[in-house]
Amino acid sequence: MNDRLHSSADTPSGDASDQAAISAKKAEKIAYENNKLHKRLCRQVGQAIGDFNMIEDGDKVMVCLSGGKDSYALLDILLTLRERAPIHFDIVAVNLDQKQPNFPADVLPAYLEKIGVPYHIENQDTYSIVKRVVPEGKTTCALCSRLRRGILYRVATELGATKVALGHHRDDILETFFLNMFFAGKLKGMPPKLQSDDGKQIVIRPLAYVKEADLIRYAEVKQFPIIPCDLCGSQENLQRKQIKGLMREWEKKFPGRVDNIFSSLSTVVPSHLMDRDLFGFTALQATGEADANGDIAFDEEPCSTGASQPADNAFGSQIISLFPAD
Numbered sequence: 001m002n003d004r005l006h007s008s009a010d011t012p013s014g015d016a017s018d019q020a021a022i023s024a025k026k027a028e029k030i031a032y033e034n035n036k037l038h039k040r041l042c043r044q045v046g047q048a049i050g051d052f053n054m055i056e057d058g059d060k061v062m063v064c065l066s067g068g069k070d071s072y073a074l075l076d077i078l079l080t081l082r083e084r085a086p087i088h089f090d091i092v093a094v095n096l097d098q099k100q101p102n103f104p105a106d107v108l109p110a111y112l113e114k115i116g117v118p119y120h121i122e123n124q125d126t127y128s129i130v131k132r133v134v135p136e137g138k139t140t141c142a143l144c145s146r147l148r149r150g151i152l153y154r155v156a157t158e159l160g161a162t163k164v165a166l167g168h169h170r171d172d173i174l175e176t177f178f179l180n181m182f183f184a185g186k187l188k189g190m191p192p193k194l195q196s197d198d199g200k201q202i203v204i205r206p207l208a209y210v211k212e213a214d215l216i217r218y219a220e221v222k223q224f225p226i227i228p229c230d231l232c233g234s235q236e237n238l239q240r241k242q243i244k245g246l247m248r249e250w251e252k253k254f255p256g257r258v259d260n261i262f263s264s265l266s267t268v269v270p271s272h273l274m275d276r277d278l279f280g281f282t283a284l285q286a287t288g289e290a291d292a293n294g295d296i297a298f299d300e301e302p303c304s305t306g307a308s309q310p311a312d313n314a315f316g317s318q319i320i321s322l323f324p325a326d
């Protein structure tokens with residue numbers, strides 16, 4: 001008989017305690033990873049707010065809540081940061097109920113009541129307008145977004161909001177950048193902060209530094225009551241989907257490439273592009289002074305680290321010191 005086959009660990013109670021120990025270790029690891037994710041999101045959002053001076057003392061920030069993972073995360077992280085920020089700002093959550101079929105109108109109010117956030121639900125049947133105006137088979141998103149935007153800006157003014165916060169993240173910004181480059185021939189992305197097109201609001205995107213993959217995980221961790229985004233029956237933009245696929249493939253084959261592309265959006269050298277409105281090529285004369293940004297005839301291999309700049313205002317610095325990198 002082989003004695004080693006009869007250790008106490010092999011008894012039924014030994015198995016059970018082994019299993020319990022393994023489960024406890026697993027739960028500990030998951031809790032550790034979740035906490036790390038939360039800290040990372042707080043740090044990245046705090047840094048973006050600081051870098052672009054998105055939120056100032058006394059602001060009233062209107063958080064546009066669609067019921068998707070991104071806007072839930074945006075609200076959640078802003079609430080955390082507000083408790084630790086060196087400034088005071090108010091938050092009001094706003095959802096536009098576009099009267100899409102089967103929209104569960106009670107989900108967001110119930111969630112917002114539970115977490116104690118002031119909110120406003122704006123009821124506007126843009127769904128019927130879009131269905132009536134856009135011919136069958138044509139994409140409805142352009143008109144739908146235009147209508148939504150106008151309504152949200154109006155609501156922001158009515159609520160006295162000084163900032164309108166949207167849940168676009170790093171991947172949205174990159175996809176928009178490539179869509180504009182590939183299909184509109186423009187170097188144009190989605191800015192972290194800009195005046196609205198009616199000139200009345202400042203629109204901010206505090207998730208600008210956050211990867212979509214992190215938001216997907218965060219939504220699972222927090223169990224946000226997600227409202228599906230296909231209630232309108234519209235298909236996801238095919239070109240955007242292709243760009244998403246392209247970025248996924250790059251990330252797999254060339255880790256770090258997408259980070260470098262993102263970093264390049266904040267490291268623009270107008271004299272090395274071709275926009276005559278951005279750089280005075282036509283009037284250019286040699287100054288006789290050495291210029292590190294001057295032409296070196298043949299470029300060296302770029303070797304960007306993709307590192308972002310440290311935050312340069314009180315908000316960003318305080319948040320980064322509270323949620324340091326691991």
Ligand code: SF4
Nearest residue numbers: 140141144145232234
């Ligand atoms: S997916 Fe539907 S709800 Fe979203 S912008 Fe397009 S039409 Fe509007």
